[in-house]
Amino acid sequence: MSEIRQDRTNGEWVIIAPSRGERPHARVLADAKTPRLAIDPLCPFCPGNEDQLPAIIDEYSSPEAPGWHTRVIPNKFPVLSTARQVPSDRLQSGYGNHEVIIETPRHDIDFADMSADCSEAVVRTWHHRFGAALAIPGIEAVMLFRNRGNLAGASLGHAHSQIVALPFVPPRLRSTLDWEYAHFQTSGKCVVCEETERELESGKRVIECTERYAILTPFAAQRPYEQWIVPRRHTPSFAMANADDLAALSDTLQNALARLRNAKGELSYNLVLEPGSLDSEFAPAAHWSLRVVPHLTNPGGFELGTGMVINPSSPERDALHLAQSWG
Amino acid sequence: MSEIRQDRTNGEWVIIAPSRGERPHARVLADAKTPRLAIDPLCPFCPGNEDQLPAIIDEYSSPEAPGWHTRVIPNKFPVLSTARQVPSDRLQSGYGNHEVIIETPRHDIDFADMSADCSEAVVRTWHHRFGAALAIPGIEAVMLFRNRGNLAGASLGHAHSQIVALPFVPPRLRSTLDWEYAHFQTSGKCVVCEETERELESGKRVIECTERYAILTPFAAQRPYEQWIVPRRHTPSFAMANADDLAALSDTLQNALARLRNAKGELSYNLVLEPGSLDSEFAPAAHWSLRVVPHLTNPGGFELGTGMVINPSSPERDALHLAQSWG
Numbered sequence: 001m002s003e004i005r006q007d008r009t010n011g012e013w014v015i016i017a018p019s020r021g022e023r024p025h026a027r028v029l030a031d032a033k034t035p036r037l038a039i040d041p042l043c044p045f046c047p048g049n050e051d052q053l054p055a056i057i058d059e060y061s062s063p064e065a066p067g068w069h070t071r072v073i074p075n076k077f078p079v080l081s082t083a084r085q086v087p088s089d090r091l092q093s094g095y096g097n098h099e100v101i102i103e104t105p106r107h108d109i110d111f112a113d114m115s116a117d118c119s120e121a122v123v124r125t126w127h128h129r130f131g132a133a134l135a136i137p138g139i140e141a142v143m144l145f146r147n148r149g150n151l152a153g154a155s156l157g158h159a160h161s162q163i164v165a166l167p168f169v170p171p172r173l174r175s176t177l178d179w180e181y182a183h184f185q186t187s188g189k190c191v192v193c194e195e196t197e198r199e200l201e202s203g204k205r206v207i208e209c210t211e212r213y214a215i216l217t218p219f220a221a222q223r224p225y226e227q228w229i230v231p232r233r234h235t236p237s238f239a240m241a242n243a244d245d246l247a248a249l250s251d252t253l254q255n256a257l258a259r260l261r262n263a264k265g266e267l268s269y270n271l272v273l274e275p276g277s278l279d280s281e282f283a284p285a286a287h288w289s290l291r292v293v294p295h296l297t298n299p300g301g302f303e304l305g306t307g308m309v310i311n312p313s314s315p316e317r318d319a320l321h322l323a324q325s326w327g
Numbered sequence: 328m329s330e331i332r333q334d335r336t337n338g339e340w341v342i343i344a345p346s347r348g349e350r351p352h353a354r355v356l357a358d359a360k361t362p363r364l365a366i367d368p369l370c371p372f373c374p375g376n377e378d379q380l381p382a383i384i385d386e387y388s389s390p391e392a393p394g395w396h397t398r399v400i401p402n403k404f405p406v407l408s409t410a411r412q413v414p415s416d417r418l419q420s421g422y423g424n425h426e427v428i429i430e431t432p433r434h435d436i437d438f439a440d441m442s443a444d445c446s447e448a449v450v451r452t453w454h455h456r457f458g459a460a461l462a463i464p465g466i467e468a469v470m471l472f473r474n475r476g477n478l479a480g481a482s483l484g485h486a487h488s489q490i491v492a493l494p495f496v497p498p499r500l501r502s503t504l505d506w507e508y509a510h511f512q513t514s515g516k517c518v519v520c521e522e523t524e525r526e527l528e529s530g531k532r533v534i535e536c537t538e539r540y541a542i543l544t545p546f547a548a549q550r551p552y553e554q555w556i557v558p559r560r561h562t563p564s565f566a567m568a569n570a571d572d573l574a575a576l577s578d579t580l581q582n583a584l585a586r587l588r589n590a591k592g593e594l595s596y597n598l599v600l601e602p603g604s605l606d607s608e609f610a611p612a613a614h615w616s617l618r619v620v621p622h623l624t625n626p627g628g629f630e631l632g633t634g635m636v637i638n639p640s641s642p643e644r645d646a647l648h649l650a651q652s653w654g
Contacts, residue, residue, distance in 0.1 A: 005546060005547035006547060007545060007546065007547040008518060008522050008546065008547075009503070009506070009507070009518050009519050009522055010499070010502060010503040010506050010507075011502060011503075011506045012499075012502075012547065012549075012635075012636075013547070013635045013636075014547040014548065014549055014635065014636045014637075014638055015635060015636070015637045015638065016547070016548075016638050016640075016641065016642065017637055017638065017639050018639065018640055018641040018644070019639075020637065020639035021551070021639040021640050077639075079629070079637050143628075143629060143632045143633055145627065145628025145629055145631070145632050146628060147627035147628050150625060151625055152625065152627055152628070153624075153625040153626055153627020153628070153629075153630075154627070162628070162629070164629060166633075170632075170633035170634060170635050171633065171634040171635060172337070172339075172632065172633055172634025172635075173632075173633065173634075175337060175338060175339075175634075176336070176337040176338075179336070179337050179338045180336070180337075191335060191336050192336050195335050195336055218334060219332060219334065219335065220332035220333060220334040220335075220339065220340070220341040220343070221341065221343075222339075222341055222631075224348070270627055270628035270631055271628060272628045272631045272632040273632070274632070291631075293628075293631055297480075298477060298478055298479065298480040299480055300472065300474035300479055300480020300481070300597055301470075301472025301473060301474050301479070301480070301489070301597035301598060301599045301620075302406070302470060302472055302480075302489070302491060303480075304472070304549075304597055304599045304618075304620055305470045305472050305497075305499065305500075305599040305600070305601070306470055306493075306497035306498065306499055306500065307497060307498040307499025307500075307502075308339075308340045308341065308342060308497050308498060308499075309339075309340075309341045309342070310341075310342045310344055310347065310406050311341055311342065311343050311344065312344050312345065312346075312347035312348040312404075313343075313345055313348050314343065314345040315343065317345070
């Protein structure tokens with residue numbers, strides 16, 4: 001049973017989830033560099049090991065064996081759960097939802113290696129489950145992320161992503177939406193559209209620009225080789241992406257991950273979907289995007305103490321290297 | 328040359344410090360579990376290797392060879408520097424200061440293993456350099472931290488701590504001070520004093536209580552086995568700790584680190600000094616403390632996206648284990 005606790009001395013929020021300490025880290029610790037079998041008999045996400053899954057919520061079917069592209073299952077060690085009633089003080093309970101998306105039947109490939117069909121199935125599954133999570137009663141924000149490699153927090157090596165539905169808007173999203181709203185109030189513009197435009201003009205941090213997306217290193221990148229995939233069309237929420245947006249996202253993300261691997265080799269990384277907002281008040285100001293955050297550094301006490309990050313790299317140099325690392 | 332950059336799309340701050348990418352990670356990567364020599368000829372912090380140091384700012388002398396307890400040097404790869412004039416827009420420059428405190432001439436011991444004399448010399452050096460950093464023109468906050476082991480961000484194995492002087496109050500300290508101030512305005516009380524009192528009464532998360540300090544696991548602990556060393560007397564800033572406070576802090580911290588090692592073995596950890604404030608406006612509301620943050624988990628995409636932390640442990644269970652792990 002998890003609890004959402006606020007530190008009374010500084011207002012920061014923490015999810016206390018003791019059952020997650022039991023996750024299968026020790027048994028199948030997945031380093032991004034370890035070569036893997038196509039089917040691993042010990043992996044709960046591989047076909048044939050369905051008895052190790054808590055349940056199957058959804059499948060995206062495939063004409064080829066084993067009959068599915070992607071699967072959606074409940075997280076076996078959820079940080080939040082809908083199993084309880086929504087209590088009067090929702091923030092103190094662990095109410096919410098936590099799903100895992102198994103991205104492929106194959107144990108040995110990552111998103112960058114999938115066929116276009118398979119990677120598009122993943123992105124469509126994200127979109128579908130993102131919408132389903134938003135529709136759960138009492139849910140106010142949905143976070144979609146992907147941990148690849150144990151340094152990035154993954155406890156299993158089989159390609160998967162996660163969707164957590166929260167009964168409140170989490171601190172970072174809250175401050176992002178407030179920031180975007182304030183910018184719109186004073187300038188009449190979406191700050192993400194404006195910033196992307198500025199980046200494309202300067203060209204200093206542009207990795208690639210396609211019809212629908214810009215791939216950039218952020219001006220204030222938090223990590224070396226961080227990439228930001230931002231829709232060029234103003235789109236307030238990921239829920240509002242259309243079929244063409246999703247197909248192009250799958251392609252653009254494969255591109256970004258291939259560039260990262262060409263530039264730095266296999267490594268642990270996180271994907272973080274900045275969800276934007278469906279709230280009509282925020283619609284002209286909010287703008288979804290996707291961040292690719294590689295694990296090349298270990299943040300230390302400075303980051304813990306200040307709430308700031310030190311990036312020991314140059315976003316301009318990283319962008320140049322990534323721009324030259326295609327194919 | 329470092330820069331402090333604000334992400335225009337969400338207001339978050341990042342220090343871009345490309346020269347830190349050149350730190351000696353690869354050559355002398357220090358895992359907390361690797362046994363070490365008493366003097367390592369390759370270690371720049373060991374006696375006899377002074378030619379590898381950029382300079383020696385200060386020494387705390389010792390009657391025994393090599394004649395010093397602790398040394399203070401400039402960080403060779405500073406995240407901030409006073410080498411430039413304070414420009415008109417201070418936030419955009421990398422103005423500040425970054426010192427390293429070499430805590431002992433011996434390469435093979437950590438804080439927990441030092442004699443009482445040696446550990447007290449470390450804490451006194453912290454206090455002295457903390458005050459010196461606050462006195463630098465244009466400095467508004469001083470962060471003191473210690474990274475132990477490479478998972479905790481250390482690039483060298485020799486026991487050391489760091490002091491960064493910032494030309495502004497960083498986001499987390501800003502929100503902590505604002506929070507404490509708001510609490511004082513409504514209740515007339517210091518929230519840290521109040522919270523410590525409440526914890527000592529409930530006893531659920533108390534590891535130990537001495538004359539001057541309480542050792543607790545925080546109610547909303549961010550990591551498994553996190554410990555909070557909090558002065559029982561209301562003290563707004565670490566700069567206001569007196570000689571007896573410092574001697575007791577050295578003793579209490581050795582106690583906390585020994586408990587951690589007894590409970591979980593050798594591991595990487597961070598120390599973070601919550602500095603409090605010398606500002607007279609904040610004096611009745613602010614309260615310094617010291618956090619011991621072990622590295623037992625790898626935060627992933629959820630933490631990056633939400634700005635919240637998932638602690639896969641129970642602070643109550645951790646406190647019990649640490650309370651029973653003495654001696």
